[in-house]
Amino acid sequence: MRNGTRQDSGNGGPAERSVRLAYASLALASLLFGATFVVVKEAIATLPPYGFVGWRFLLGAALLLVISPPRTALVWRDGVIAGSLLYAGYIFQTLGLQYTSASNSGLITGLYVVLTPLLAALVGRHAPRVLVLLGAAVALGGFGMLTLQDGLALQRGDLMTVAAAVGFSGHIVFLARVARRHPVLPFTAVQLLTTALAGLTMSAGLEGFPLPEAAVWPALLITGILVSAGAFYLQVWSQTVVGPARTAIVLALEPAFAAATGAIVLGERLGLRGWLGAGLILLGIYAVLGAAGSEDELPAAEAITPAH
Numbered sequence: 151m152r153n154g155t156r157q158d159s160g161n162g163g164p165a166e167r168s169v170r171l172a173y174a175s176l177a178l179a180s181l182l183f184g185a186t187f188v189v190v191k192e193a194i195a196t197l198p199p200y201g202f203v204g205w206r207f208l209l210g211a212a213l214l215l216v217i218s219p220p221r222t223a224l225v226w227r228d229g230v231i232a233g234s235l236l237y238a239g240y241i242f243q244t245l246g247l248q249y250t251s252a253s254n255s256g257l258i259t260g261l262y263v264v265l266t267p268l269l270a271a272l273v274g275r276h277a278p279r280v281l282v283l284l285g286a287a288v289a290l291g292g293f294g295m296l297t298l299q300d301g302l303a304l305q306r307g308d309l310m311t312v313a314a315a316v317g318f319s320g321h322i323v324f325l326a327r328v329a330r331r332h333p334v335l336p337f338t339a340v341q342l343l344t345t346a347l348a349g350l351t352m353s354a355g356l357e358g359f360p361l362p363e364a365a366v367w368p369a370l371l372i373t374g375i376l377v378s379a380g381a382f383y384l385q386v387w388s389q390t391v392v393g394p395a396r397t398a399i400v401l402a403l404e405p406a407f408a409a410a411t412g413a414i415v416l417g418e419r420l421g422l423r424g425w426l427g428a429g430l431i432l433l434g435i436y437a438v439l440g441a442a443g444s445e446d447e448l449p450a451a452e453a454i455t456p457a458h
Contacts, residue, residue, distance in 0.1 A: 172391035176400035179381040179388070184407025186377055187252040187259075188415045190244060193369035198357040199244040202370070203237070204349030205362050207342045209374030214339035221336065228328045229337055233344025235324055239317030240345060241352075242310045249307025251418045256408020257296060257428050258311040262318040263402055263435045264289045269319045270326065281441030289434025295427030296420070342378065402435050 194202050220226055239262075247255050264286045271278040297308040329337065353359050362370060389397045409428055412418040420428060 172388040175384040176388045179384040180403040182381040183404045185411045187256045187408045191247045191252045197366045200353035206374045207346035210378030211342035218335035229340025233341035235321035237345040237348040243314035246307040246310030253409040253412035257405045260405035262315040265319040285434045285437030292427040292430025
């Protein structure tokens with residue numbers, strides 16, 4: 151482990167306690183990320199998707215801009231590019247939630263873990279590892295079992311969520327190239343601001359720029375502050391203790407938490423075929439994480455979408 155975390159492993163010293171706290175923090179972050187799908191699905195019944203994305207990320211951006219404002223043109227340039235990819239992921243995810251279940255959305259979004267090393271290999275012009283390809287094939291089979299209805303008919307919301315997973319994968323691959331140039335907080339602030347302004351601009355053009363009603367503010371505060379800021383801080387700190395590979399493995403629990411909260415809160419039921427598909431998606435995700443040969447190939451905390 152990093153940063154001397156193996157020290158005192160046998161006597162319950164400070165290092166061991168830090169590791170346990172880091173894993174607990176990551177589990178909490180995964181739960182918050184997974185529960186967000188239910189929160190968003192209920193909220194967009196009141197506030198349309200573009201407006202919800204815009205207002206949600208404006209809150210997170212405002213908080214981070216106050217804490218750590220960006221100070222260089224390079225942070226703004228790279229942040230706007232990364233934010234555009236982030237926006238693509240979130241708007242397709244939010245639009246998809248109008249037409250698919252929170253459970254499906256969480257599980258399909260998790261495919262970004264599988265798509266990321268494939269896209270990285272394409273951009274880097276090298277062949278992906280065989281185990282990555284096998285994991286991707288397993289996850290694709292699970293996706294088919296989860297979503298295919300009546301022959302080969304895919305649901306509209308599921309296809310939109312696949313587009314979201316592609317957007318998130320592009321965001322991670324881009325961050326892998328540029329994130330080390332910038333301090334985390336101001337770089338993230340620019341990304342969130344870009345996402346917010348894109349969402350509000352589209353809301354003005356397509357939705358008439360509705361203002362959030364009182365009923366939707368709890369969802370905006372939960373997703374914009376508690377998740378965007380709180381869970382993101384948990385994962386960034388935890389990565390400094392246990393490293394990006396282990397961070398990615400624990401955060402991959404997010405789809406499972408999404409399915410569980412969808413079942414508990416919304417009464418969603420996957421059925422036998424759906425649960426088999428969900429299991430294959432999770433198996434494929436963990437196969438890809440286990441097969442990745444270097445930490446740069448993993449969607450670690452510094453690269454994972456920072457505001458589920």
